[in-house]
Amino acid sequence: MAVNICGTGSYIPSHVMDNDGIAGLVDTSDQWIRERTGVKRRHIVDGETTVSMACEAGLQALRQADVAAEEIDLILVSTISSNVILPCAACEVQKRLRAVNATCFDLSAACTGFVLAYNTAAAYLAGGIYKTALVIGSESLSNLTNWKDRGTCILFGDGAGAAVLKADARRMYFPVTHSDGGKGGALTLKSRHDWNVLNAPVQGDERYNGDEFFMQMDGKAVFQFAVKKVPEVIRETLERNGVSQEEISWFLLHQANKRIVESVAKRLGEPIEKFPMNIQEYGNTSSASIPILLDEMNRRGALKKGQKLVMAGFGAGLTWGAALYEWI
Ligand code: UT7
Numbered sequence: 001m002a003v004n005i006c007g008t009g010s011y012i013p014s015h016v017m018d019n020d021g022i023a024g025l026v027d028t029s030d031q032w033i034r035e036r037t038g039v040k041r042r043h044i045v046d047g048e049t050t051v052s053m054a055c056e057a058g059l060q061a062l063r064q065a066d067v068a069a070e071e072i073d074l075i076l077v078s079t080i081s082s083n084v085i086l087p088c089a090a091c092e093v094q095k096r097l098r099a100v101n102a103t104c105f106d107l108s109a110a111c112t113g114f115v116l117a118y119n120t121a122a123a124y125l126a127g128g129i130y131k132t133a134l135v136i137g138s139e140s141l142s143n144l145t146n147w148k149d150r151g152t153c154i155l156f157g158d159g160a161g162a163a164v165l166k167a168d169a170r171r172m173y174f175p176v177t178h179s180d181g182g183k184g185g186a187l188t189l190k191s192r193h194d195w196n197v198l199n200a201p202v203q204g205d206e207r208y209n210g211d212e213f214f215m216q217m218d219g220k221a222v223f224q225f226a227v228k229k230v231p232e233v234i235r236e237t238l239e240r241n242g243v244s245q246e247e248i249s250w251f252l253l254h255q256a257n258k259r260i261v262e263s264v265a266k267r268l269g270e271p272i273e274k275f276p277m278n279i280q281e282y283g284n285t286s287s288a289s290i291p292i293l294l295d296e297m298n299r300r301g302a303l304k305k306g307q308k309l310v311m312a313g314f315g316a317g318l319t320w321g322a323a324l325y326e327w328i
Pocket of ligand 1: 027028029032033036037111150151152154155187218219220222223226255256257260284286314315316
């Protein structure tokens with residue numbers, strides 16, 4: 001038993017912030033951001049929420065799949081930036097889509113989130129527990145960004161992507177995923193809902209560090225981790241499934257930094273044309289980046305029947321992983 005991606009969708013906020021806009025906030029320049037990251041602009045929520053974007057992306061995917069909301073058995077939302085904690089974002093999506101028969105929960109694995117959500121849904125479908133799943137990655141990272149920190153605010157953006165998955169009788173591909181919590185300090189974000197924080201919410205208290213409530217990143221460490229681990233996990237995934245690298249038409253990598261994607265392509269010895277990118281337009285949208293890319297490729301007809309593709313995510317945790325899929 002395998003899965004069939006039978007519809008995709010995405011939502012991008014219309015409000016754009018270009019690099020000059022960022023240069024008005026911190027000591028940076030359009031040239032530095034483009035050269036070091038590949039980002040030219042990012043889209044930022046302006047009234048939208050993580051849930052509203054998830055709903056729009058999900059609706060598009062359902063329409064394309066020609067699947068009615070009541071047919072969905074499982075809704076999984078991957079996010080680290082939900083505007084709601086209770087009920088979870090997936091239950092909010094269920095309510096708005098009227099997907100009354102779905103079981104719903106969120107998954108938090110940052111930039112590896114969509115790959116892990118896809119794998120989770122695929123396992124449920126392959127196990128015969130559910131038949132139809134809606135998997136969404138939605139992020140409003142601008143709410144978690146320290147707009148005074150040039151090491152992070154240049155990179156991130158907002159958006160959502162979604163895919164409808166159905167159980168399918170074809171061969172199943174096994175994903176490969178890893179985590180290393182010991183290296184988690186490289187990319188962190190503290191919750192404000194912590195006893196220590198709630199009881200020391202004033203500056204000057206040694207337990208209070210306002211910057212902790214925004215994403216903090218050792219960019220170099222994450223970069224080095226990504227360029228080493230992503231090619232490794234892709235090779236591991238291909239080996240586990242007995243698929244050769246030459247059989248892969250597309251490598252859909254998490255859009256973290258153009259230089260990371262270029263380095264992975266080089267380390268795998270593959271032409272960069274097999275690594276589609278949209279980071280220039282959206283920045284790094286964490287768990288939304290892969291499904292947005294997938295939807296764009298699908299809608300422009302770039303994905304042909306029988307083509308094999310690899311989706312690979314990496315980021316906070318640290319976590320990383322890859323999944324193989326054959327387009328039908
Ligand atoms: O989504 C998953 C998790 N995240 C990632 O995968 C992100 C991985 N990391 C990165 O993308 C990159 O590390 C960054 C884009 C965040 C930073 O790029 P970098 O090439 O690693 O820059 P750096 O931190 O090594 O800094 C290089 C220089 C430094 O100056 P000196 O010491 O060489 O004089 C920085 O102070 O660039 C300076 N710098 C900047 N200059 C202008 C750092 N940030 C900026 C900036 N504008 N925004």
